[in-house]
Amino acid sequence: MCLAIPAEVIEVLDEDVALMEIGGARKQVNISLVDDVSTGDYLLVHAGFAIEKVDEGEARKTMELLEELARLDEVP
Amino acid sequence: MKYLDDFRVPGAVRTLVRRIREQGGEHTFMEVCGTHTMAISRAGIRPMLEPSVDLISGPGCPVCVTSDRDIDTAIAVAKLPGVVLATFGDMMKVPGTEGSLADAVSEGARVRVVYSPLEALQMAREDRGAKVVFLGVGFETTAPTVAATMLQAREENIQNLFLLSFHKTVPPALRALGSLDEFSVDGFVLPGHVSAIIGSDAYTFIPDEFGIPCVITGFETTDILQAVSNLIRMRTEGPAVENEYSRAVRAGGNPKALSAMEIVFEPVDAEWRGLFVIPGSGLALKEDFRDFDAGAWQVELPERAISGCRCGEILCGRIKPPECPFFAGECTPESPVGPCMVSSEGTCASYYLYCQEEE
Numbered sequence A: 001m002c003l004a005i006p007a008e009v010i011e012v013l014d015e016d017v018a019l020m021e022i023g024g025a026r027k028q029v030n031i032s033l034v035d036d037v038s039t040g041d042y043l044l045v046h047a048g049f050a051i052e053k054v055d056e057g058e059a060r061k062t063m064e065l066l067e068e069l070a071r072l073d074e075v076p
Numbered sequence B: 001m002k003y004l005d006d007f008r009v010p011g012a013v014r015t016l017v018r019r020i021r022e023q024g025g026e027h028t029f030m031e032v033c034g035t036h037t038m039a040i041s042r043a044g045i046r047p048m049l050e051p052s053v054d055l056i057s058g059p060g061c062p063v064c065v066t067s068d069r070d071i072d073t074a075i076a077v078a079k080l081p082g083v084v085l086a087t088f089g090d091m092m093k094v095p096g097t098e099g100s101l102a103d104a105v106s107e108g109a110r111v112r113v114v115y116s117p118l119e120a121l122q123m124a125r126e127d128r129g130a131k132v133v134f135l136g137v138g139f140e141t142t143a144p145t146v147a148a149t150m151l152q153a154r155e156e157n158i159q160n161l162f163l164l165s166f167h168k169t170v171p172p173a174l175r176a177l178g179s180l181d182e183f184s185v186d187g188f189v190l191p192g193h194v195s196a197i198i199g200s201d202a203y204t205f206i207p208d209e210f211g212i213p214c215v216i217t218g219f220e221t222t223d224i225l226q227a228v229s230n231l232i233r234m235r236t237e238g239p240a241v242e243n244e245y246s247r248a249v250r251a252g253g254n255p256k257a258l259s260a261m262e263i264v265f266e267p268v269d270a271e272w273r274g275l276f277v278i279p280g281s282g283l284a285l286k287e288d289f290r291d292f293d294a295g296a297w298q299v300e301l302p303e304r305a306i307s308g309c310r311c312g313e314i315l316c317g318r319i320k321p322p323e324c325p326f327f328a329g330e331c332t333p334e335s336p337v338g339p340c341m342v343s344s345e346g347t348c349a350s351y352y353l354y355c356q357e358e359e
């Protein structure tokens, strides 16, 4: 039940509402719980609200770590 | 962002499993998040790690820990004249003493399934004659969304939206588990999205007071394996709280969400189904919001009955679902005896759906 889905901000409509792309559909999401939202941000969406921003730099670091681990798998 | 949701890297899974095997030893870790429970079962992570790591599921599904008394109250409120109860779909089939909300609907109660508390607010705006009651269930991930909805209702002076707050908070439950005499878990895999709200600092008491290491992690197989490997390492290096989900979790959490919760709710003692009353683990509406509190309404409740469901022992990690005599016989997702079989995140349901061949 605590599942939150990462989704991209298409347009900030007003202080409290953004249009977001969720699973191929565009939906209005309440952004009043997150600071400084702008177009292109990725937010975690739960129960109609954005609950936190996804940090792109940290996401990239995690991916790089995984790619590193995957390379270790190829070493015989 | 290409790094957003595709963290499935098969080679990394193999490396991590090999690393965990090389680390050796015997470990019992508890995941405290229904979404992790489901991810672990679905991806078949338990058999990958056998026999050295045993993963058990804690009280991580808010639906499963909602007490039968609270379900009875929700049903009684839904049956009051003029009331429309709005709830997340997961709650419909949870058995109370005399049936579920779904049964109440067949007896004439008005219950609407919603995806967001904002839909309940919209219902209240559109039908001023109805008393719309939102059934507030969920941990810290959900509670701020409900708090923000109540703040919005107050701002708009909507007087026909009410809340039954059965929200619960995770740290007091972990403290209660850690304090049990017979509790023998070597590490916690901590929830990603609860932690996005409360932050990693909220858990420092676990290594400090109980000497148990913790890792906050995400929901991909690699996230969970990484958490397991780090927990094993900390068993020798010393316990701490590590944050493997830094893409969404900060040390202090989300201050705006925390402050919405703080304005609307205050901690109260709450009963966790199958477990016991945990001090300060519930969220009740503050005095200021008493006019919105459907929990203060007078309703008649049936006398409590004992179902024989063993969810409580499952949630403390004492038994596994197949050890319950009802499992997969009398108790199935279609006809659940206990709450852990209702939500797809419940431990019994996730075993039923994905793990029966394992046993």
Ligand code: SF4
Pocket: B308, B309, B310, B311, B314, B321, B324, B325, B326, B327, B328, B331, B332, B336, B337, B338, B339, B340, B341, B348
């Ligand atoms: S199998 Fe059913 S009755 Fe047994 S513990 Fe699980 S939910 Fe309860």
